[in-house]
Amino acid sequence: MKQTLRLAALSLVLGLGLLGAGQMATPSAAAQGQAQPTLPTVTLQAGIHLVKAEVANTPKTREIGLMFRERLAPNHGMLFVFREKAGHCFWMRNTLIPLSIAFLDDDGTIVNIEDMAPRSEASHCPKRPVRFALEMDQGWFAKRGLAAGAKLASPQVFGKR
Template sequence: MRLAGFCLAALILIGASCSREPQSTTPAVVPSPTPTGPRVELPSGAVYSLEVARTPEETAQGLMFRESLRPRSGMLFLFQDGQPHRFWMKNTMIPLDMIWLDGEGRVIFVSANTPPCRADPCPSYGPDIPIDSVLEIGGGMAEREKVTPGSRLRILDVARPPAPTGPPLITPKSS
């Protein structure tokens, strides 16, 4: 009798375990949250959150001394002077992709996987033509996100500073 009860209990347990739908072993895909605030949409469709360098001090500091950069993030440097702007990697700890843009968000020049520079003299990078802004993102991301000269980036929720007025801050030396 005990054996019959044991067999009946075993059959019930086996039947119960077979009647359930199998559980998926594939982990659920959790979408990345869409960034808010200043951001850029790249040609691949990826959206990166941005820090914006607005002051001369923020521009000079840039991403120096940072040991890492969050995924899908970068720094945008805004210029209003209609001049060329070359960048260097002095005291930058990580390789960066530097992307020069015109006023329409069109990519003018890309310096990909630009290496850090820890000792003088450090080379400078960039085109010798007027640009409107420079975007810095992690090294290798420009290629991954299909950023090439001529492609267009959408800068979102970034207020432009007013154009400078009055005499230039730097006057050319007279000969």
């Protein structure tokens, strides 16, 4: 009996050691119900308007996006960057603020804009394959007269592969 308990304890200790050695992934910020830390930013220009956009360019940062954020600063948003053009669709699970999303061509031209309700699992997709999407406070684009065909500029982002 004591031998069995010792073996069970040893197995538990070894198992915990393996978990600490990276056998089990650390829960992401989204899994823990937290917003991800602020990401590096780029400045985008839409006519006379400047946008400070956090750049989500990895699977993890794109997955978490603006989840659990309670607000955006004025003229701030998140730019999602993908390696390949595709019909990258978005939803608003765990996103607390209403957003508008602009799907962008490689040169920064707006393909289409969708308004997205908080905490919704409805899909919002581009009308054609894109590599970029910009999320802003809901109505930001409309209030500035920006619609499909308008162009955003950034030497750091658009035109690069």
